[in-house]
Amino acid sequence: MNGKNEAMPFPRQQIVLSGLGGQGVLFVSRLLAEAAIRKGEPVLTSETHGMAQRGGVVVSHLKVGGFASPLVRAGQADGLFVLSEENFPHHRAFLRPAGWAVVNARPGRKDEPRGAIHAIDADGLALSAGNGPAANLVLLGFALSRLGARDEGGLLFCTAEGVREALAERLGEKGSLLQASLDAVALGMLHGKR
Amino acid sequence: MLGNDAIARGLVESGCAIAASYPGTPASEILSSVVRWRNALALRLHAEWSVNEKVAFEIAYTGSLTGLRAAVSMKQVGLNVASDPLMSAAYMGVKGGFLVISADDPGPHSSQTEQDSRLMAMMAKIPVLDPSSPAHAMELVGLGYELSEAFEIPVMLRPTTRICHACQDILPGEIRPLSREADFRKFPDRWAATPKYRHVLHKELTQKLAAIAAWPRTAPVRVNPGTKAEKAVVASGIAAAHAQEILSESGLIDRVAFYRVVQPYPLHAEFIAHVLSSYEEILVLEETAGVIEMQMADRSRVRGKLSGTVPEAGELVPEIAERLIASFAGVAGGSVAPPAEGGGRRPTLCAGCPHRSSFYAIKKAAPKGIYPSDIGCYTLGLNLGGVDTVLCMGAAISQAAGFYQAYRLSGKQADIVATIGDSTFYHAGVPPLMDAVVQGARFVLVILDNSTTAMTGYQPTPGAGRGASGEPTTAVDMEGLVRACGVSYCKVGTPSRLPEFTALLKEALAASRAEGPAVVIAREPCVMDRAQAKRLPPRKHVYITEECNGCRYCTSQFECPALVYDEEGKRVEVDGLLCTGCGVCLHVCPIQAIKEQLPEGGSR
């Protein structure tokens, strides 16, 4: 029953974000949801709260376009965003066969030959830029430039500009934090260029 | 908007004037969000974090007796605590609309049980509404108030984790403030009914329920009217959302009738008759119990939890719903299994968490002890071997007493050290402590006082001296309270001063053997609570010396996430990002390979 959704007014997108409590999975999923809303697309997300946020496995589901359920079924995700490499073998079950993944991995991890799995040492980059906690945004920046926006022939439902605007909306009052966050996204984007 | 924000928005839009809650995942954000809107829009609304769910219920319920709209919110196990007033309030009824919001946690993701609050609604004989999206939840708040006022009855709204913690794009509606004033009309026959009149009230309640089972506004919705079908899927809550998506994507929506139930109890009588007479087979998808299903008079053609078709335990995740729908409709599909929950990493106390030092000290002071514990972040003391039992809120103290009495009968001695958080102590710990004093139970109670309800998002406790929006309040004096229970040994210690704290525990153990329960208050702020950041001690810069021999004692026995074993170097390293500089590990390493780097040119 793997449905095709030709009837939908715009292509829908399902993304699963995975990480450990404290890595900022929730922040990225809310940012992307915000970017979707800014484009006028209906969005549903599902978040992990409670006990798991204390360092346990945290998963967010993000569904852009007309969906009823907030959860992504196994084998249906268009994309996977992995902040903790150790979750990857586990959560790749969410991906559909042609899906893509971006993975925050230890240096030296090779992209997989099929070309759809992209790895980057976001932790290391964020640390060397003096903003360790922003590895989530570095990975997001990486995804934005590596995958590209759908509007521009890429794979992601939103553009880098959309993410920057969403960031500005969320952190607008905290000027220095906003700048640091934008820098982290930019750093990731730099490394996403092929 | 987060589902819980949507519920809160529904409350303020409907003119709710009294909102009370006790924090618990997945319901916690409802009250915080009500407070945010109250402050942003300068609404006349009393919002409070009550000491427990029973108190929250009674305060909100009484608000409704004065004609104001009121709501109480909590997680499902909180409703157990509030079940006493719930049962009685159903008989007496309400004046202003009254919503009981009880958030269920199928899975369970963050709870002791995955009980179905709708069964509690059935037992109390009140109607329950089951939203299937955040937007639907917001809508049902308004509808719930109308239902409550139309029949003068408490109404339950039962969201689940997947509603509470789903985010959806929702445009807020208009705030419609009610120009009502508190006006309590005395009517002792009703508000203070004696058993004789309770009988009359019960009869009235039964009549109300029959009428509610015919109220058109909450009747089940046929999602695909006009579709000719021999089979029907009937679903409520998040299961209805999963079903809708799966039916549409697979095209089955053109062949199978699909009903979304809004009010699972009382199920509309006409609907029951209609589905039973119109379809050859009916599949019921709901969480967590078979509440809709059990109201179907003739279940010979009904497939659900009671028939054994739908799993009775665990979350009804969309992969399972897909499999059930496919086999029900006789088509292929739904063979993909959901990725198993959790995966590799288990949750653990934060780096620098004072609870970690408390548990470490407890194990040092009473190495062969029995450790009853309770509900909160500190339940994670399990990982450290510092938690042997967790039953329900407040039970650490009664269980400690229970262990003492049982061992005493057998002529055995055991060191019993119970742990309970400050919020949990206020919630349900005071009565068992009085009991332990009266019965002379001998154990040490460590109250882990970090002055916040950390697990659920740092809500204030009665001892914090702050209200729901941070405004100053009178603070309960914990030592005074403990002493007033009759405890003679009550001392305060700082867990991060590990050697002193361990000595204090030993002293308390000795005292408890002589004089009954001894209490140690482990007082140190939660490292994650921004409201208390100023109270944190100065950071120490710790590092690992060359002497580290990789014995892994610190990572296995102390388990600070900032201490990481490096497989290549065969020794432990400090993760500078995670380390809070609490310095406790300085006392943990058996060969003193963890050292403090003193600030330039300075001794301290």
Ligand code: SF4
């Ligand atoms: S949130 Fe606070 S109380 Fe909870 S584990 Fe972290 S530091 Fe400890």
Ligand code: SF4
């Ligand atoms: S000082 Fe030691 S115990 Fe404290 S957070 Fe850092 S590594 Fe963990």
